[in-house]
Amino acid sequence: NAGVTQTPKFQVLKTGQSMTLQCAQDMNHNSMYWYRQDPGMGLRLIYYSASEGTTDKGEVPNGYNVSRLNKREFSLRLESAAPSQTSVYFCASSEDGRLSSYNSPLHFGNGTRLTVT
Amino acid sequence: DQQVKQNSPSLSVQEGRISILNCDYTNSMFDYFLWYKKYPAEGPTFLISISSIKDKNEDGRFTVFLNKSAKHLSLHIVPSQPGDSAVYFCAPRNYGQNFVFGPGTRLSVLP
Numbered sequence: 001n002a003g004v005t006q007t008p009k010f011q012v013l014k015t016g017q018s019m020t021l022q023c024a025q026d027m028n029h030n031s032m033y034w035y036r037q038d039p040g041m042g043l044r045l046i047y048y049s050a051s052e053g054t055t056d057k058g059e060v061p062n063g064y065n066v067s068r069l070n071k072r073e074f075s076l077r078l079e080s081a082a083p084s085q086t087s088v089y090f091c092a093s094s095e096d097g098r099l100s101s102y103n104s105p106l107h108f109g110n111g112t113r114l115t116v117t
Numbered sequence: 118d119q120q121v122k123q124n125s126p127s128l129s130v131q132e133g134r135i136s137i138l139n140c141d142y143t144n145s146m147f148d149y150f151l152w153y154k155k156y157p158a159e160g161p162t163f164l165i166s167i168s169s170i171k172d173k174n175e176d177g178r179f180t181v182f183l184n185k186s187a188k189h190l191s192l193h194i195v196p197s198q199p200g201d202s203a204v205y206f207c208a209p210r211n212y213g214q215n216f217v218f219g220p221g222t223r224l225s226v227l228p
Contacts, residue, residue, distance in 0.1 A: 004160070033215075040126070042206060042218035043161070058215065090160050105151055106208075106216065108160030 002026055006091050006109035013081040013116045021076040021112050023091030031094045032074035033058075033106065034066060036087040043090065049074055081116045088113050120144050121207060121219040129225045136194040138222050140207035143188065147209035151216065152181060152192050155204045164205070165192070197226045 004025045013019055025032065030051045035043040045058030049068040063085060065077045074093075078085060092106040122141045130136045138152075148169040153161035167174040167181045167190075174181050180193045190209070194201055204223045208216040 035218075040220050042121070042220040043208075044218070045215055048215060092160075105163035105166065106153075106161075108162070110158065110160045 004091055004093055004107055004109035006089075006112050008112060009110070011112060011114050013078075013114065015082060015116060017081050018077065018079050019081065019114075020078075021089055021091075021114075022073070023075065023109060024073045025091075025093040025107070026072065027093060027095075027107065028071070029093035029095050029107070030071070031096065032068065033092040033094075034064070034074070034076045035090045035092065036060065037090060037111075038087050046076065046089075078114075081114075083116045086114060086116045119220075120217050121209060123205075123207060123219040123222045125222050126220070127223040127225070129227060130197045132199055132226055132228050133196045136192075136197045136201065136224055136226065138192040138194075138205050138207075138224065140190040140192075140219055141188060142190070142207075142209055144209070144211060144217075145185075145188065146211040147217075148212050150181070150183060150190050150207065150209045152179075153206045153208060153218075154201075155206065155221070161206060194224075197224075199226050199228050202226045 007022045033048040034046040044060045047066040049055045052071045067075045089112045091109045095104040151166045152164040154164045155161040165179045182191045204221045206221045207219045210216045
């Protein structure tokens with residue numbers, strides 16, 4: 001059981017380049033999320049998808065777009081990468097998201113380390 | 118303003134002793150509190166949770182205490198083991214909202 005799978009694991013971009021981070025979960029979860037982790041700042045929510053067909057902005061959405069391709073897959077796109085987007089990106093999923101019961105924590109992938117030069 | 122603070126960026130503890138990790142929050146509407154553990158090059162993994170109707174939840178070596186009046190949460194690990202060395206995040210949530218993560222505390226358990 002793979003859980004949440006993210007690709008790629010590492011990426012180096014030049015300023016202005018674009019790329020898409022891929023995420024897939026095999027737990028039949030309804031909700032999916034993209035976070036970024038920066039030193040001293042914990043995990044900050046970029047975008048989330050409460051259910052298939054819906055997406056919403058999180059705390060730090062500027063410079064990003066997302067697509068909930070189907071129930072399993074949720075991608076994050078950087079259209080024109082900037083050095084400020086250098087970070088570690090985590091995808092997560094949960095059974096019912098914001099309206100979940102107390103037994104529905106987030107399940108995370110292993111992250112994508114992105115460097116923008 | 119940070120809604121969730123973990124004021125100790127790092128903590129070192131001797132193996133076998135107790136580790137206490139603290140978390141303070143400002144939003145009195147938070148009703149569900151989680152702790153996550155993160156090893157290098159891996160994603161965070163869920164460790165233990167507590168709802169606002171309780172003041173203590175225990176799971177093996179891990180106990181979480183909630184003091185709602187002080188808006189304070191703590192995670193106790195007894196006894197600490199070298200494999201507990203990781204970054205620990207507290208992540209509370211208000212029902213209907215997303216989880217808010219603290220900045221994390223790096224725990225080092227020394228053999």
